[in-house]
Amino acid sequence: MSAETFAVNQPPNAEVRIRQFLDLSAEYLRLVPPRTESPLYFTAENEDALASLREGLLAHVLMRKFITKGESVYLPRVFEALLEDYKDSIPADLARQLRVYMYELSAALKKITEHGVQYGINGADAVSDRVMLDRYLNGRLLHSDHDKWQQADSSAFRVMLGSWLSTRAEFRDHLQNSRHNVSFAVGSYALFPLPPES
Incomplete structure (x- = not known):
């Protein structure tokens, strides 16, 4: 699956984009346990797993x-905005390090969005775990798309959930590192006041 593009209202400047990123990433990090916790397996009998x-x-x-x-907080765009809008305030060495990190992060995101475990659904062509999750969301939670609802109800979806926990934990690591890098640049060079929890 190629990386999808989605148009949303964009923040008016880098500071607002970074604040939005820090807020939403904090929410994600509160929801997703660190990689060290063992995954749960999803069965109808396991209420803890269903809550998870x-x-x-x-x-x-x-x-x-x-x-x-x-998206407003697409990770490479957050770094681009930081480097563009604050280029006169961020030292050249740090700017180079942030650019290197941004390129490494872009490659990691590409791996997360385009690769992953492939699953066959009801005899159809195999799809990635991200596609399966999107089908679940669009067929069962956000919309009532009949085909996606049927596909999300398959046994392949339930098998896929275990592997997705690993992807989710890997992404959490990338997000936490991104928050650290952005917060360091903003805080160390007093680009603007950070919220207390950042």
Whole structure:
């Protein structure tokens, strides 16, 4: 699956974009446990797992904001805005380090969005775990698309959830590092006041 592009109203400047990023990323990090916690397996009998599934789906909705081109907080765009709008305030060495990080992050996001485990659904062509999650969201939670509803109800979807926990944890690491890098640049060079929890 190629990275999707989605157009939304964009923030008026880098400071607002960064504030939005810090707020939404904090929400994601509160929802997704660190990688060290063991995954739950989803069965109808396991109420804890079903609650975790609901949190996981909400986390996926938030994750899409960071990995979808055109979103206000698409991670590479947050770094581009920081580097463009504050180029006179950020030292050249730090700017180079942030650019290197941004390119590495872009490659990692591409891996997350375009690769992953492939699943066959009801005899159809195999699709990635991200596509399966999107179908679940659009068929069962956000919309009532009949075909996506049927596909999301398949046993392949339930099998896929375990592998998605690993992707979610990997993305959490990238997001936490991104928050650290952005907060460091903003805070160290007093670009603007950071919210208390950043």
